[in-house]
Amino acid sequence: MLLIPCPWCGPRDEAEFHYGGQAHVAYPADPAALSDEEWARYLFFRDNPKGRFAERWSHTAGCRRWFTLTRDTATGVFESEAGA
Amino acid sequence: MTSRRREGVAGETLRFRYDGRDYEGLRGDTLAAALLANGVRAVVRSGGLGRPRGIYASWTEEPNALVQIEEPFPEPMLQATTVELYDGLVATGLGGRGRLADRPDPARYDAVHAHCDVLVVGAGPAGLAAATAAAASGARVILADDRPAAGGCLPDTGETVDGVSGTTWAAGMLAELAGRPEARVLPRTTVFGYYDDNYLVAVERREEGAASRERIWRIRARRVVLATGAHERPIAFAGNDRPGVMLAGAARAYANRYGVLAGRRAVVFTTGDGAYDAARDLAAAGVEIAAVADVRRDAHALDEALAVAGPLAGTEVLTGHVVTGVGSAPDGSVASVTVSGPSGEREIEADLLLVSGGWNPVVHLFSQSGGALRFDEELHAFVPGEAAQAVEVAGAARGVYTLAGCLEDGVATGTRAAEAAGFRVPPHPVPAAERVTALPSGRLWLVPADDYETHFVDLQREVTVADVMRATGAGLRSVEHVKRYTTAGTAHDQGKLFGVLTSAVVAHATGVEIGDLGTTTFRAPYAPVSFAALAGRDRGMLHDPVRVTSLHGWHAAHGALFENVGQWKRPWYYPRPGEDMETAVLRECRAVREGAGAMDASTLGKIDVQGPDAAEFLDRLYTNMMSTLKVGAIRYGVMCRADGMVFDDGTVMRLAEDRFLATTTTGNAAAVLDWMEEWLQTEWPSLRVYCTSVTEHWATVALAGPRSREVLAGLAPGLAVDAASFPFMTWRDAEVAGIPARVCRISFSGELAYEINVNAWDGLALWEAVVGTGVVTPYGTETMHVLRAEKGYPIIGQDTDGTVTPADLGMDWVVSKKKADFVGKRSHARADTSRPDRKHLVGLLPEDPGLLLPEGAHLVATSRLPEPPVRALGHVTSSYRSAALGRTFALALVSGGRERIGERLYVPLGGDPVPVTVTHHVLYDPEGARRDG
Numbered sequence A: 001m002l003l004i005p006c007p008w009c010g011p012r013d014e015a016e017f018h019y020g021g022q023a024h025v026a027y028p029a030d031p032a033a034l035s036d037e038e039w040a041r042y043l044f045f046r047d048n049p050k051g052r053f054a055e056r057w058s059h060t061a062g063c064r065r066w067f068t069l070t071r072d073t074a075t076g077v078f079e080s081e082a083g084a
Numbered sequence B: 001m002t003s004r005r006r007e008g009v010a011g012e013t014l015r016f017r018y019d020g021r022d023y024e025g026l027r028g029d030t031l032a033a034a035l036l037a038n039g040v041r042a043v044v045r046s047g048g049l050g051r052p053r054g055i056y057a058s059w060t061e062e063p064n065a066l067v068q069i070e071e072p073f074p075e076p077m078l079q080a081t082t083v084e085l086y087d088g089l090v091a092t093g094l095g096g097r098g099r100l101a102d103r104p105d106p107a108r109y110d111a112v113h114a115h116c117d118v119l120v121v122g123a124g125p126a127g128l129a130a131a132t133a134a135a136a137s138g139a140r141v142i143l144a145d146d147r148p149a150a151g152g153c154l155p156d157t158g159e160t161v162d163g164v165s166g167t168t169w170a171a172g173m174l175a176e177l178a179g180r181p182e183a184r185v186l187p188r189t190t191v192f193g194y195y196d197d198n199y200l201v202a203v204e205r206r207e208e209g210a211a212s213r214e215r216i217w218r219i220r221a222r223r224v225v226l227a228t229g230a231h232e233r234p235i236a237f238a239g240n241d242r243p244g245v246m247l248a249g250a251a252r253a254y255a256n257r258y259g260v261l262a263g264r265r266a267v268v269f270t271t272g273d274g275a276y277d278a279a280r281d282l283a284a285a286g287v288e289i290a291a292v293a294d295v296r297r298d299a300h301a302l303d304e305a306l307a308v309a310g311p312l313a314g315t316e317v318l319t320g321h322v323v324t325g326v327g328s329a330p331d332g333s334v335a336s337v338t339v340s341g342p343s344g345e346r347e348i349e350a351d352l353l354l355v356s357g358g359w360n361p362v363v364h365l366f367s368q369s370g371g372a373l374r375f376d377e378e379l380h381a382f383v384p385g386e387a388a389q390a391v392e393v394a395g396a397a398r399g400v401y402t403l404a405g406c407l408e409d410g411v412a413t414g415t416r417a418a419e420a421a422g423f424r425v426p427p428h429p430v431p432a433a434e435r436v437t438a439l440p441s442g443r444l445w446l447v448p449a450d451d452y453e454t455h456f457v458d459l460q461r462e463v464t465v466a467d468v469m470r471a472t473g474a475g476l477r478s479v480e481h482v483k484r485y486t487t488a489g490t491a492h493d494q495g496k497l498f499g500v501l502t503s504a505v506v507a508h509a510t511g512v513e514i515g516d517l518g519t520t521t522f523r524a525p526y527a528p529v530s531f532a533a534l535a536g537r538d539r540g541m542l543h544d545p546v547r548v549t550s551l552h553g554w555h556a557a558h559g560a561l562f563e564n565v566g567q568w569k570r571p572w573y574y575p576r577p578g579e580d581m582e583t584a585v586l587r588e589c590r591a592v593r594e595g596a597g598a599m600d601a602s603t604l605g606k607i608d609v610q611g612p613d614a615a616e617f618l619d620r621l622y623t624n625m626m627s628t629l630k631v632g633a634i635r636y637g638v639m640c641r642a643d644g645m646v647f648d649d650g651t652v653m654r655l656a657e658d659r660f661l662a663t664t665t666t667g668n669a670a671a672v673l674d675w676m677e678e679w680l681q682t683e684w685p686s687l688r689v690y691c692t693s694v695t696e697h698w699a700t701v702a703l704a705g706p707r708s709r710e711v712l713a714g715l716a717p718g719l720a721v722d723a724a725s726f727p728f729m730t731w732r733d734a735e736v737a738g739i740p741a742r743v744c745r746i747s748f749s750g751e752l753a754y755e756i757n758v759n760a761w762d763g764l765a766l767w768e769a770v771v772g773t774g775v776v777t778p779y780g781t782e783t784m785h786v787l788r789a790e791k792g793y794p795i796i797g798q799d800t801d802g803t804v805t806p807a808d809l810g811m812d813w814v815v816s817k818k819k820a821d822f823v824g825k826r827s828h829a830r831a832d833t834s835r836p837d838r839k840h841l842v843g844l845l846p847e848d849p850g851l852l853l854p855e856g857a858h859l860v861a862t863s864r865l866p867e868p869p870v871r872a873l874g875h876v877t878s879s880y881r882s883a884a885l886g887r888t889f890a891l892a893l894v895s896g897g898r899e900r901i902g903e904r905l906y907v908p909l910g911g912d913p914v915p916v917t918v919t920h921h922v923l924y925d926p927e928g929a930r931r932d933g
C-alpha cells in the first residue's frame, strides 16, 4: 500500500485516497470551438507512461482536497519523497 | 507403538488422536514431532498418485504432512510441522483437499496497525542481534518471528553463543528487548506480505486465552531488516518421496529441539558440509549412520574434514556418490537406499535417508518488496541483489551460513538500519560463537536417470522431473510458464523448497544456466493465512455499515420487507396478512393512484450548495438552467459527465439567492458530492461555493395521490394548499402536525404529491401523524418504482448505464439550449451522440398482458432466432405489473426506439421469442393532468 504525501495532512495510506488519473488535463476554455477530434482527445486520451507521471489524487477519507503529485509508475515512488 | 523419544526427554504429557488412533506427546511438540515420536512414518497418502508420504521438513516448508484439524475447531490444510500440540487435539491426514468448517467459528479475529522505525523479521541469531543493536539506539523496533520461541535454528542445531546454549542466549536477548520500552517482540507472528512503501502484513497466532485467536498486523516501517534464514534444499532422485526421506536439517531439529529420532539407521545424501553436522548430532543421539553419500569427489579434503574423533568417527564416506534408488517397506517407507558412484552401486539397509542439497536463502519477502535476486555461483543459490525499498537482509537470508557470521552480520545490519532511520546506536558487542570453515559445496539438483517418473520436483503438487520435461518438451521455456503448466512450487510451498529446484530442472532440460533463467515471482502470502484472520472483525453486522432512516423502527414494526439500496435499508413493500408481493404492490399502487399513500424518502441524497456563485456553479453542472430559478421554486435537473452521458438526476430548490438544496439518487449521493468538489477544486477554484451533505439531517415523507392535498390541509391548517397558492414545483415552510417542516410540491408518481421534510428527530412523529389520518397507505420502493415507470420516469443506474444521454431518454426538454456551456454539452454535439440508431428509452407492452418480462432480457427483430450471432436491439431495463394499466409493461433501451413505436419486437426467453409492442415511454396520464389533483 502506497504511502501518499497529502500536502495538507502528510503521509497517509493509499486506502484513504481516490485516484484521479493524469494531471494537467484542463477543461477546455471553449469546448464549442473544438473539433470532434480535439474534444475526443480531451475526453478519452490519456498518457500511460512507464516512469514519471503527474497525476491527481483526492484525499477522500481525509481532508477531501484534490492535489497533484508526480510519481514514477514503475517504482511507485513520489517525487517529493525522492527529493526528501 | 515404540517411542522414538531420546532418553531423558520429559515434560507434560498431552493426549491427541490422529487418523482415529490415540497417541501421547509432550508439551512443546508440534503434531509432526509427536507423530515421529510415536513412530508414525507414513502420515498421509498423496492426493493424486495415492503414494504414502512422510514428514519431510520441520517447519513451514513442509510439503507432505498436511492435516485437517477436527477438534477443537475444524481447520483444513494445516502443516503438521507447524501445529502446536495441545491436549485433546484431533486431526486427520489429508491427501489433497481439506474441509471447511460446517459450523460458525466462535473465535474472534483482530487487526492491529503499527508503525516502527525498524522492523526485524526473524528472531534467529541474525535477527536477535539486529533487533537488540537497533533497539539500543532507542528506535521503535518490532521483532516478528513465526516460531513460538525465539532463537531461529539454534534449538535445532544446539550451538552455543557467548558460552551458553543458543536457547539461553536467545532468552537473554528477549529479556534485553523487554527492557526497551520502544521495542516489541511478536512471537508466533508470520510476516507474509511485503508491499509498497515498507508496508508489511503479518499474522499472529495468539496463545490460548488471548482476546482473539489470530491478529493481522499491518506494519509501516521506516527500515526493514529481513533475517528470514535459509531453507535446506531437496534433491530430485528416484523415490525421493518415500516416508523416511527427510531433509537432514529437519532430522537434526527433531533430535535436538524435540528429542525425537526420525529413524534408527540413516544414509546421508549431501552436496555440502551441513549434513555432517546433522549426522554427527543424530549419531550422538543414537541413530546409526550407515554411510554418507557425498556428491563431491574431493575425497582427500572430506577425509580431512571428517578426521575427527566423535560420533562420526569411522563412518563410511562415499565421495562422488549419489542416491539412485530407494527400497521400501510394506508401508511404503524407506527400507534401503541404493547409492552409486566410483565404487559401483550398493544397496544399504536404512530406514532414514537424510537429504541436503545445500541451502536457499529465504528471499521471499525481499523479492516481494521489489528487490532483485542474483545467482551466486559459489553458494549455488539465489541471493538478494539490489533493493528497491528501505530494506536490508542479514544472515543466512543473504547467504551467510555460519553462526559467527550471522551474529556479526546481524549487529552490523541492525545498527545500519537504526542509523538510516535517524538514530545513533551505541557501540554494540558482537555475540561470540565458534568460527568454522566450510569446504566449498558441490552442486546437484537431480540425479541423472533414464526414467524420471519418481524424481519428484514438488512433493505436494506431485510434479516429477518427467512432468517438467514434458513441459519443456512442449516448448515452454519460461519458468513462470512451467510453474503454471505443472503447478510446481505453488500451494503451501510458494517456492520454499521447490521453486529453485523447478528452475534448476528447467535449466537442465533446456540447456541454459539457472542464473540466466531466474526464479518464478515470489508473491504474498509467504505462508497460508486464513480468510477469517484477514476479515478480522469486519464480518456480519460490521462487514459494511447499515444505514437506516429515523422511521426504520416503524417500518420494521409494521411488517415492511426491506430492499438494500447502497448501504440503506429501504422499505420495499408492506404486505398485509395473506398478501404476497404482487398483491401487496398492486394494492399500494392503487391506493396512491386512487387515494393517498406515504413513502419514506429520507434516503435521497441532499446537498446544501451555498455561496455567492452557487447559481453559476449549478448552471455549469446541470444540463438545464438553475440560475433563473426563483427563491421558493424547485426545478428537476440532470447532470452529465463530460462525455455527455447522464450521471445523476434530482431536484434543486432555491432557498435563497445564494443557497440551494440539491437532491440526488439514493445510491449516488456521495458520488455527486465528490463530483461537485472535484469541479470546484480542480477547474473552478475561483467560484465561491461550499457544498455540504445534509442527507441525514432531514427526514422526508413523500405524500402522494389525489387525496394528498386534503391530507396535507388537515395536518397543516396554516398552509394555503390550493393549486394557485402552492403551485407545482414550489416549496413552502409550514408547520405540519405541529412540526416545523419544509413542504415541496413535487411528484415522482405523476399524481398530486408533496414531499414533507422535517428534522430527522421529528421524522417519526410526522410519519405517525400522516399515517394516523387513516386515509394514507404506506408504500414502499417497489410501488414507487411501478408508479414512476408508468410515467416513464427513468431511474438513473437502472434504466441508464453510463452510455445514455438525456436525448436518449427523450428528455431534450431538460437540456438548456441557451447556456453557452455545461458539463457534457460539447459531447451532445458529437456525431456519435446523434446517431439515429442510438438506444432510446421506450415502453414495451407484451402481447400477452399477463407476461412479466424479466429485467435484462434482450430484444430481437424476428420471431424466430436466426443462427448466431444474433443482433440484440436492446434490453429490458424495468418491468412491472400495473394496477392502473391492468396489465404488465416494461421500459427498455432500444436501438432507434422512438422510430419503432408501434412496431412489434421479440424477447427470447428460452422458448420461442415472445412478441411485444414498442410504445412511448410514458404509458400513464401522458397529458400530465393528474399532478394538480
Ligand SMILES: [Zn+2]
Binding pocket: A006, A007, A008, A009, A010, A059, A062, A063, A064, A065
Ligand atoms: Zn489530506
